[in-house]
Amino acid sequence: MTDKSANYDSENWDIRIAAHRSVVDFNFKELWRYRDLLMMFVKKDIITVYKQTILGPIWFIIQPVLTSFMFFFIFNSIAKISTGTVPSVLFYLIGTTLWSYFSDTLNITSKTFTDNASVFGKVYFPRLILPFSKVVSGLVKFLIQFSLFLAVWLYYVFIEHAVTPNWYILLTPLWLFIIVLLSLAFGIIITSLTTKYRDLIFLIGFGVQLAMYLTPVIIPLDQVSGSKKIFFQINPLTSLFEAFKYGFFGQGSFEPFWLMYSAGFTLVLLIFGIIIFNKVEKRFIDTV
Amino acid sequence: MSNEVVIKAENVSKLYRLGQVGTGTLSHDLKRWWATARGKEDPYLKVGVENDRTKKSNSDYAWALQDINFNVERGDTLGIIGKNGAGKSTLLKILSRVTTPTKGEIKVRGRIASLLEVGTGFHPELTGKENIYMNGAILGMTKREISSKFDEIVDFAGVELYINTPVKRYSSGMYVRLAFAVAAHLEPEILIVDEVLAVGDAEFQKKCLGKMGDVASHGRTIIFVSHNMQAVQSLCKTALYLKAGRVADVGRTDMVINNYLSREIKNCMERDWNGDNEAPGNEYIKMVAARAIPHVANPNDPITVGTPITMQFEFISYLDKVPIELSLLLFTFAGVCIFNLGAGPLTLEKGKKYKSELQIPGNLLNDDIYTINLLFVKDSSTKIFTIEDLLTFEVVDEAREGSWFGKWPGAIRPILPFTLTQ
Known part of the structure; x- marks a missing residue:
C-alpha cells in the first residue's frame, strides 16, 4: 500500500504547467471535454450576427450574386474567358461560394490570438476550440449561399438541361470537409506566426487575394494551357474545386492523383498547424 | 487524504522582456535559436535582473518570479x-x-x-x-x-x-x-x-x-x-x-x-529629488520634493492619532499657461480611500516651481498605515500625471484613558461634540 501511494504521489498529476512540452503532447481528451464550449461559441457567433439584423441572411445571398455578376461582366463579357459548356453564372456561383467560405474561415481563424487576447489572458481553455468554432459557424453562411447555388443549379439541370450531374456528387461532403480542414490549417498557422511577427498579416491578406486567381474560381482548369497548368495543380484547392464541380456539372476534371495530393497536403499542414498553434498558445499572452 | x-x-521562474516588446524579436529569436542549436544555454536567460521597479536596469529582461516553491x-x-x-x-x-x-x-x-x-x-x-x-x-x-x-x-x-x-x-x-x-x-x-x-x-x-x-x-x-x-x-x-x-x-x-x-511598510515621510533625473514626472510635471511633517515635540516621536501633520509637495511645471488642479487621495493600508482633496486650479508657467501644502489636523485619522496618491489634472478633467504611494506613514494609537485597550474601530477617529446628560 505504501508503495502504491508513493507511486500515486509522484506520478499521478493531472496537469503539469511547465515551459516545455513535447511537440506531440496534445490533449484530445481535454478538447473533447470542452465540446460544450465549442457549441456555445458557435451559438454566440450566430446569435450576434442575426440579432437585430433582419437583413443578416439576405446579405449572405446578395454577396455571391453580385460577385458572380461582376465576374460574368469582367471575365466572361469583356475578357472572353470561357467557362466551358457550364453556364458561366452557375460556374461563378459555386466558385465564389466555395472560395468565400475558404477565405472567410482563413481570415477569421488567422486572427484567433489577436482577436481573443483579452479572453485568453484571463482564462484557460483549449485554445483550438475557438478556431474550430469559427469553422463551424462559418458553415452556416456557407449553407445559405450553397442553397442559392442549389436552386440555380436545379433550374439548369431540370429546366434548361444545361448540365448533367453524376454519381461523384455524393463525394462532395468529403471535398468540402478537406477544404474546411485546409482553411483551418492555414488559419491556425498564420495566427501562430502573426502573434509575434505582426507584419506578416499584410503579406497574408495579399497572398489570399492572389491565390484566388490560381484556383479554378473564374477559369476552369481545362482552359489553362499545358505549361501553366502545374501552377494551378500544385494549389491543393484546385483538384478539390474541380472534383466538386465534376459531381454537379458532369464536366471538369476528376484526378485521383491530385486529390490524394490535396488530402495529404491538408493532413500534413493541419498536423504542423496544430503543433505550432499548441506551442504558441502557451506563451503568446506575454508577447501580444 | x-x-x-x-x-x-x-523552482518556478518567469522571465519577462522589458520595454517595447515586438521590436527586434525576430533577431532575438534567431540568436536564441542559434545558441540552442549549438547546445548552449539561452543567452537571454542570464541577463535578467531582479524585479525591482525602483531601480533602473540596463537589461532588457527581468525576472517576474524566481525559484518559487x-x-x-x-x-x-x-x-x-x-x-x-x-x-x-x-x-x-x-x-x-x-x-x-x-x-x-x-x-x-x-x-x-x-x-x-x-x-x-x-x-x-x-x-x-x-x-x-x-x-x-x-x-x-x-x-x-x-x-x-x-x-x-x-x-x-x-x-x-x-x-x-x-x-x-x-x-x-x-x-x-x-x-x-x-x-x-x-x-x-x-x-x-x-x-x-x-x-x-x-x-x-x-x-x-x-x-x-x-x-x-x-x-x-x-x-x-x-x-x-x-x-x-x-x-x-x-x-x-x-x-x-x-x-x-x-x-x-x-x-x-x-x-x-x-x-513592506516603511514610513516614507520625506522624499527629496532636487532636480534628480529619477524624480517622478513626465513631459508636463516633475516632482522636486514631498514631505509629511508631523507636529511632534521630539523628531523621534511616533505619529499618534492626535498628531497634526503638514504635507508639502513641490514640483516644476513644463506646462505653459495651462490651468491645473491637484488631487490628493489618502488610502488606508487595506486600500480604502479615506478622502480625496482638490487644490487649485492654478495656471502654471513653464519652468517655475510650485508648492502645495495640506494640513491634516490631529484627531482625524485612526491608527493605521496610510499612503498618499497625488494626481495632476489639466482642464479639470484630463489626468496628466499620477504618483502612487508617494508618501507612507504610520499613525499609532496614543495612550488612552479608561480601561479598554482593544483596536479602536472606524476608518477615521475624530473628536466631535458628543455628550451624555441626564
Whole structure:
C-alpha cells in the first residue's frame, strides 16, 4: 500500500504547467471535454450576427450574386474567358461560394490570438476550440449561399438541361470537409506566426487575394494551357474545386492523383498547424 | 487524504522582456535559436535582473518570479500577498495556465478553475441566460453542470426578472452579480481567485466571501490573491508572501501577514529629488520634493492619532499657461480611500516651481498605515500625471484613558461634540 501511494504521489498529476512540452503532447481528451464550449461559441457567433439584423441572411445571398455578376461582366463579357459548356453564372456561383467560405474561415481563424487576447489572458481553455468554432459557424453562411447555388443549379439541370450531374456528387461532403480542414490549417498557422511577427498579416491578406486567381474560381482548369497548368495543380484547392464541380456539372476534371495530393497536403499542414498553434498558445499572452 | 498535495510548485521562474516588446524579436529569436542549436544555454536567460521597479536596469529582461516553491494540500485555502509588482499576478497567470513559466514546473491534481476577472466572455448582445451558459462553459463547466445549477445561479445573482434580457441593458451591479454568481457555482477541485471581490457593493462582497468560505469547507482548495488583509485573514489558513518575485515567507496567515506588514511598510515621510533625473514626472510635471511633517515635540516621536501633520509637495511645471488642479487621495493600508482633496486650479508657467501644502489636523485619522496618491489634472478633467504611494506613514494609537485597550474601530477617529446628560 505504501508503495502504491508513493507511486500515486509522484506520478499521478493531472496537469503539469511547465515551459516545455513535447511537440506531440496534445490533449484530445481535454478538447473533447470542452465540446460544450465549442457549441456555445458557435451559438454566440450566430446569435450576434442575426440579432437585430433582419437583413443578416439576405446579405449572405446578395454577396455571391453580385460577385458572380461582376465576374460574368469582367471575365466572361469583356475578357472572353470561357467557362466551358457550364453556364458561366452557375460556374461563378459555386466558385465564389466555395472560395468565400475558404477565405472567410482563413481570415477569421488567422486572427484567433489577436482577436481573443483579452479572453485568453484571463482564462484557460483549449485554445483550438475557438478556431474550430469559427469553422463551424462559418458553415452556416456557407449553407445559405450553397442553397442559392442549389436552386440555380436545379433550374439548369431540370429546366434548361444545361448540365448533367453524376454519381461523384455524393463525394462532395468529403471535398468540402478537406477544404474546411485546409482553411483551418492555414488559419491556425498564420495566427501562430502573426502573434509575434505582426507584419506578416499584410503579406497574408495579399497572398489570399492572389491565390484566388490560381484556383479554378473564374477559369476552369481545362482552359489553362499545358505549361501553366502545374501552377494551378500544385494549389491543393484546385483538384478539390474541380472534383466538386465534376459531381454537379458532369464536366471538369476528376484526378485521383491530385486529390490524394490535396488530402495529404491538408493532413500534413493541419498536423504542423496544430503543433505550432499548441506551442504558441502557451506563451503568446506575454508577447501580444 | 487530507494531507494530499494537490498543487506542487517547483523552482518556478518567469522571465519577462522589458520595454517595447515586438521590436527586434525576430533577431532575438534567431540568436536564441542559434545558441540552442549549438547546445548552449539561452543567452537571454542570464541577463535578467531582479524585479525591482525602483531601480533602473540596463537589461532588457527581468525576472517576474524566481525559484518559487510551495505546496498546497487538499482543502487548504492559500492567500497570496505582496506589494504591487511582487509577482502575484504572474503567479496567478501561471497557475491559471494563461501563460507558462520560463523555468520550473507546477504540478496539479484535479480540475482548476480560475477567476482572474468576473464575466470573462460575457457578450452584451446575449441574454442573461445565454451568458450564464457561455461564461460557465468558458470556466470549464459542461452544459449539464450549468443546467443543474441554473436556478441556484439566477437566485444568487437576484436577476430572475431580467434573465431573458440582453446583458447590455443590465445595470453594472446586476452584471457583476450575475458574473460572480456563475463563478461562485463552479465546482472545481481547485479554485483560483484574483481580487474580483473588489467589485460590487459591500453586501454582495460579504455574500461572495461567505460563498468562498463554504466552498473551502467542502474540501475544495482555494488560492486567493488580495490586497485586502482582512479578507485574506478571514478566509485563508495559510499565506504566501511574495517580494520582488521571490517567496519571502509562507506559513500561517497571521504570522505571514505580520511579517509582511513589518517588512513592506516603511514610513516614507520625506522624499527629496532636487532636480534628480529619477524624480517622478513626465513631459508636463516633475516632482522636486514631498514631505509629511508631523507636529511632534521630539523628531523621534511616533505619529499618534492626535498628531497634526503638514504635507508639502513641490514640483516644476513644463506646462505653459495651462490651468491645473491637484488631487490628493489618502488610502488606508487595506486600500480604502479615506478622502480625496482638490487644490487649485492654478495656471502654471513653464519652468517655475510650485508648492502645495495640506494640513491634516490631529484627531482625524485612526491608527493605521496610510499612503498618499497625488494626481495632476489639466482642464479639470484630463489626468496628466499620477504618483502612487508617494508618501507612507504610520499613525499609532496614543495612550488612552479608561480601561479598554482593544483596536479602536472606524476608518477615521475624530473628536466631535458628543455628550451624555441626564
